[in-house]
Amino acid sequence: MPYMIETWDKDGHHDLRLEVRDRHLAYLDAHEQSLLACGAKLSDDGSFASGGLYLLDVDDRDEAQSFIQNDPFHEAGLFQRVEVTRWRKAYLAGKREI
Template sequence: MPYLIETFDRDNAYDRRMELREEHLRYLETIAEKLLACGAKLSDDGETADGGIYLVDVDSRVEATALIEADPFYRGNLFREVKIQRWRKAYLNGKSYL
């Protein structure tokens, strides 16, 4: 079942994000089969990330929690907040699932 995980970086954490980025990307490769979509939330100018969105296909909230807690960004104390919520696909890539 799909879950939406939304993360919010701590204030002034851009340098920390960059320090952890390569390890984070390697981690995403290990869970790629569970990722429906994943990416950074950006400032209006598209230059600065300050959080992220993960759409994951896992069996439970417990598994979604474990997935984000294993992320180097999480382990590296980048996030000030993480929200996890069930998600229902209505449209994806212009295709209706209703």
């Protein structure tokens, strides 16, 4: 079942984001079968990330929470806040799902 995970970075931790980014991307690559979509939330000019959004298809909330807790960004202490919400696919990739 799909879950939406939204994260907010701690203020002043942009350098930490950049330092851990390669490990974070490798983690995402290792879990690509569960990812419907994900990416950083950017400033209007695209130069600064301040959190992220993950759309994840897993069996239950515990698996979604485990996924984000094991993300190198989370392990490094980047996130100020994390919200895990069950999500319904209505449209995905331009296709109606319901």
